[in-house]
Amino acid sequence: MTPLSPPEAAAHRAALLDWYSRHARDLPWRRDPRPWHVWVSEIMCQQTRVSSAIPYFERFIARFPTPAALAAVDIEAVYPYWAGLGYYARARNLHAAARQVAQTHDGEIPSDPEVFGALKGVGRYTRGAVMSIAFGHREPVVDGNVVRVLCRLLAVEADPRSAPVQRGLWASAAALVDGERPGDLNQAVMELGATVCTPKSPTCLLCPLQGACVARATGQPERLPVKPARKAAAQVALVAGLARDDAGALWLARNPDQGLLGGQWRLPGLPADDPQALTALGLTPTAATPLITVHHAFSHQRWTVAVYPARGTPRGGDFVEFRAVPEAALDGLPLGGPALKALRALGLKIKARRGAGR
DNA sequence: AACACGGGGGG
DNA sequence: CCCCCAGTGTT
Incomplete structure (x- = not known):
């Protein structure tokens, strides 16, 4: 030009x-x-x-x-x-x-x-x-x-x-x-x-x-300007576990800094169709049907997350930290979009996007 | 050069 | 549902 x-x-x-x-x-x-x-x-x-x-x-x-x-x-x-x-x-x-x-x-x-x-x-x-x-x-x-x-x-x-x-x-x-x-x-x-x-x-x-x-x-x-064709987003199915500790606090996992939703908290889970895959994270699903299924679209991936009730203490996977969080403390945590969507759909009251501790 | 990387507002 | 947004870093 x-x-x-x-x-x-x-x-x-x-x-x-x-x-x-x-x-x-x-x-x-x-x-x-x-x-x-x-x-x-x-x-x-x-x-x-x-x-x-x-x-x-x-x-x-x-x-x-x-x-x-x-x-x-x-x-x-x-x-x-x-x-x-x-x-x-x-x-x-x-x-x-x-x-x-x-x-x-x-x-x-x-x-x-x-x-x-x-x-x-x-x-x-x-x-x-x-x-x-x-x-x-x-x-x-x-x-x-x-x-x-x-x-x-x-x-x-x-x-x-x-x-x-x-x-x-x-x-x-x-x-x-x-x-x-x-x-x-x-x-x-x-x-x-x-x-x-x-x-x-x-x-x-x-x-x-x-x-x-x-x-x-x-x-x-x-x-104008001409727009090049966009590649279709990949479909990804995941299972996640909703588990609590003895005090009733919710087990969450934190993503590594690199990669999707880096540093953000989420429900412990992984890409899979079968809830039994959660055993790889130390969790045992306690029902055969999910509590809820949430859909979340990123620009390059489309997630379908099936959330199962589970017991156990999560460990391993690709996570850098696990924490049992009381429901009242969820407001202060950086939660990724899919987790926020799932927890709200399950009836938990989490304030809109934060500004934690202001 | 192509791809990964979020989430929401608007048509 | 798709498009696009005061882009950058990696491969």
Whole structure:
């Protein structure tokens, strides 16, 4: 693709900044855009709608107001503030990065793009976002919104994931941001993609770039960007045991940090069709039919979990810890989606996604 | 280049 | 039910 030329970019920049100054949303991290706030917001917003991230951001910043505050705690203390947001590696990487900042940068978030970009969990997008928004550097960003806006503006018919289109998109974003108010410019393009140049029904009449947009001229802007076919999610059947200790507390298991639902708690279980498979975890099912069966869809797997009543003390499997948890203490625990769904369906009262110990 | 990695909101 | 979201790290 042919990237935006500097003169084109300058004209678009002016229109975008004017539009943004009138239509920017009031978001919590914009009220006090110190680097830590911007950084946390960018991590939370990865593959996550802004509206979903907002309550998590508020709780997280209240508990961890600085990188040092985050660096000072164990990762287990961080999970409750991330439980329900998904992509838990983000929390682990942010925690690790906060420790890098605390130890090797004296608690100061690096303002050098090269240095900041080397931190855990900081990729090309996050580097550009934090450097431009928090420090005013002319660093580009390309996220899903920018891809959509630029592919329509420039009528890009090729797969946006392909290397040549990626190069063109980043070059165009770099041309756009190479001027005044780089942070506002980057946010303007993203904001436009999120609120006007939307995937299904863009409201082109409200768009500051409508006169220049090639896809709009064709009459079918929603046709772009082209989306590659998606692979079907794998079906996975699991059995899980609902077992209690002598005091009536519920046995839970904690996932290893790596992998799906890393660090999160769940009912002890494993992939299987037969409840007898639970004996591998030290549990004996006490009924032939499940108490309940829950369905849970991830982007790449579809789980069907049959929950059986069981006795015994769980051990082994792929878990890093087992704990008998009184029902009243379930609120404070980072529970994975399937476990939360199952326990609620069984009548246990567990508060909505937390902010534990606030 | 392809895949793993969550969960929810909206068509 | 499917799509998509202020992406990154691994293979």
